[in-house]
Amino acid sequence: MKSSYDCVVVGGGPGGCSAAAITAEGGLSTLLIERDPFPRFHIGESLMPEVYWPLQRLGMISRMQQAGFQAKKSVQFVTHRGTESAPFFFREHDMRECSSTWQVERSEFDKMLFxxxxxxxxxxxxxxRLLDVRFDEMQKVIGVTVRDKDGNDHAIDCPVVIDATGQQSFIANKLGLRQVNPDLRKVAVWSYYRDALRGEGDNEGATIILNTESKDSWFWFIPLSRGITSIGCVGDTDYMLKGRGKPEQVYFEEMERCPGLQSRLENATRLGDIRTAKEFSYMTTQHAGDGWVLVGDALGFLDPVYSSGVYFALEMGVRAADAVVDGFKKNDFSASQLGRWTPEFLEGMQWLRKLVYAFYRKEFSIGRFMKEHPEHRGRVTDLLIGRIFDESSEQLFRDMDHSIAKAQKAM
Known part of the structure; x- marks a missing residue:
């Protein structure tokens, strides 16, 4: 570890690794640090197909194809009554190779990126471990202090820090920039099962979203390799945790209330512990400053329902790194330079946020909406693929709001 670098990237997840790879490839001396030992566990196994493009930029596509990860070619929804929607097959909308993706074990995937x-x-x-980010009197980054695996502290000079510290969001917390989304105060409780019943054919690796009877919670069903499936329950924090006992008790109670899940678990065996994460939807009020920029979950996290987290992190890492490399060419490490990509990114992100909000409306049914507006199936599939920057979805959500309002009147 040297005493100075052009760029220090903090966090060895998809956002940090992609950023460090691009800055290093761009000729910048780059330090990438991760506080945990590799390989390390991480939630978020399901990838959107649009990860293809940042992975292609990183030269990772052939490695992904050879790694043995479960192929993901579709997304499917199951109602609170157990009725299954027709799968959203990505290749029915786009036959290119980029319309197929993967369900990954994050310990293996993140190590590949690192x-x-x-x-x-x-x-x-x-x-x-990152101990501190150091600023001068003008609030411009001048370096970091880190502690290595042997417990030795190092003061490292650098003009740029890329913060990819995940939900720790080091700089955002240091500067008071993090805000939890009051409309998405959720908790997730999850575990892993062997031999859960999957779909057939091209739907075998589908991410399946299953509502419980009351629609107060929902389950993800993410098939991984080696016969393992990630199965998690998400609901409002108050509903899931207040006065209901331990999270594992709530997990099994909600499982009993999910008719679409019962047949899938008849011959399945649970593996390992039950894990919990709460209040994970948040955003930062400032995304870059003089000498620093946030990427991945350090910038914000939307919601797990459409599996956008890893794609967003990879894409942000690449975009931020490009801005940093260009900043060195211009000797410009200002907030406007390092964060130049964030307005477009956040504008695209709003369409997926709207789809998340619609999902949590009890009156909303994706199956009913598709019957009412089959003309929108392609655009909905686009959003599930992760194509949020290509075109507006205003008409889609106008019609979706109308569908929800009509359902409210019928109740």
């Missing part, structure tokens, strides 16, 4: 950043020239250290 190794790729090192291959491209970044100095990569796990078991290394």
């Amino acid at each position: 190794d790729r950043a090192e291959e491209l020239g970044a100095d990569c250290f796990d078991r290394t």
Whole structure:
């Protein structure tokens, strides 16, 4: 570990690894640190097809194809009565290779990205903790202080820090920039099962979203490799945790209230512990400053329902890194330069946020909406693929609001 770098990237998840890979490839001396030892566990196994493009930029497509991850070619929804929607097959909308993606074990996937950043020239250290980001009197970044795996502290000079510290969001918390979304105060409780019943054919690797009877919670069903399936329950924090006992008790109670899940678990065996994460939907009020920029969950996290987290992190990492490399060419490390990509990104992100809000309306049914407006099936599929930057979805959501209002009147 040197005493100075052009760029220090903090966090070895998809956002940090993609950023470090691009800055190193761009000729910048880059330090990438991760506090946990690799391989390490992380939630978020389901990828959107649009990860293809940042992974292609990183030279990772052939490696992904050879890694043995479960192919994901569709998304399916199951109602509170157990009625299954027709699967949204990505290739029915787009036959290109980029319309198929993967369900990944994050411990393996993140290690692949970490190794790729090192291959491209970044100095990569796990078991290394960020202690502080140092600013001058003008609030411009001048360096970081880190602690290595042996407990030694290092003061490292650098003009740019890319914060990819996930929900820890180091700089945002240091500067008071993080705001929890009051409309999405959710908790997730999840575990893993062997031999859960999957779909057939091209739907075998589908991410399945299943509502419970009351629609107060929903389950994700994410088929991984080696016969393992990630199964998690998400609901409002108050509903899930207040006065209902331990999270594992709530998990099994909600499972009994999910008719679409019962047949899928008849011959399944649970593996490992039950895990919990809460209040994970938030946004930062400022995304870049002089000498720093946030990427991935450090910038914000929307919701797990459409599996956008890893794609957003990879895409943000690439865009932020490009802005940093260009900033070095211009000797410009200002907030406007390092965060130049954020307005377009956040504008695209709003369409998926609207789809999340619609999902949590009890009056909303994706199956009913598709019957009422089959002309929107392609655009809905686009959003599930992750194509949020290509075109407006205003008409889609006008019609969706009308569908929800009509359902309200009928209740």
